[in-house]
Amino acid sequence: MLVLGIESSCDETGIALYHTERGLLAHHLHSQIAMHAEYGGVVPELASRDHIRRVLPLTERCLQDAGCQRSDIDAIAYTEGPGLAGALLVGASIANALGFALQKPVIPVHHLEGHLLSPLLADPAPAFPFVALLVSGGHSQLMAVRGVGQYELLGETVDDAAGEAFDKTAKLLGLGYPGGPALSRLADQGLTGRFTLPRPMLHSGDLDFSFSGLKTAVLTLVRQQDTLDPQTQADIALAFQEAIVEVLVKKSLAALKQTGMKQLVVAGGVGANRQLRQQLDLAAERRRLKVFYPPLAFCTDNGAMIAFAGAQRLRFANHDYAFSVKPRWDLSTLPAA
């Protein structure tokens, strides 16, 4: 079965073709980052309009790369939510229009299920069950994953998401949008030990996170500096990254201990962070645990994870072509596949 995946929940248009026997055949991404950068964040209306421009050309490029025709597509998966309503509507309406025109079924996909299953696109891929650390721009959650659609929430952020904390802290340090990758690069130049920031909720006894206080601590630290020279900037970036990484690593280990599971899967944009990967790998090696990551290109939003998640949910494919979007949507409400 050949599944076309369409991702348009936020500021990237991601298109991919996934074949249930042959694997990922093609994927293309158009990021709107440059367009939104001058506004310091995503402008929803601009995002929607740009998705309209990109979806079909990127689909044609995927078909070309894969050597396929439109008529070869067996089903069309699209992100139904959560995300920006207007942006989601673009993907949903194009997916349903294509489905209707080709008389092929459509599969609405939960964006976070896409992120969550993206490590299964890697080789080697983890087998169920595993603990998932989902750390993206809008979410920070620990989940026990026993199968597709069998997600038990173990803990989550009570305020900002990890990626959001990276982005907001980067802004405080005068870095562009989205600041996560830039802050991480800056931290590479930092000196350990000059600043120490709090580890929020490290000893809270549960698996929840809180990151907004960390951002405030950075703000205080920045204000205390006479000048924010490049080295000081880098030292603060490192202190922030060390704090957030330590909390994510320790809580992930606690989740593994609590569930008795031996595998950790990391998904979402913050999963691209090098220090997080290093620290998780180190901690896992010591405890004989295994950690899995998505291929780097599939940490942030992409079409491959939507095509793949759709392929796991062919049972839910429908010919109704009556669609809505779900800007807010709780992952734990999904049915098992």
Ligand code: ATP
């Ligand atoms: P959600 O999936 O929750 O709706 P999103 O789609 O915006 O949110 P992703 O695309 O998964 O989130 O990830 C984007 C986030 O990842 C941004 O906050 C970005 O700063 C962060 N990020 C990307 N690369 C890195 C990195 N190397 N280090 C830290 N953060 C990073």
Ligand code: MG
């Ligand atoms: Mg994004």
Ligand code: FE
């Ligand atoms: Fe995302």
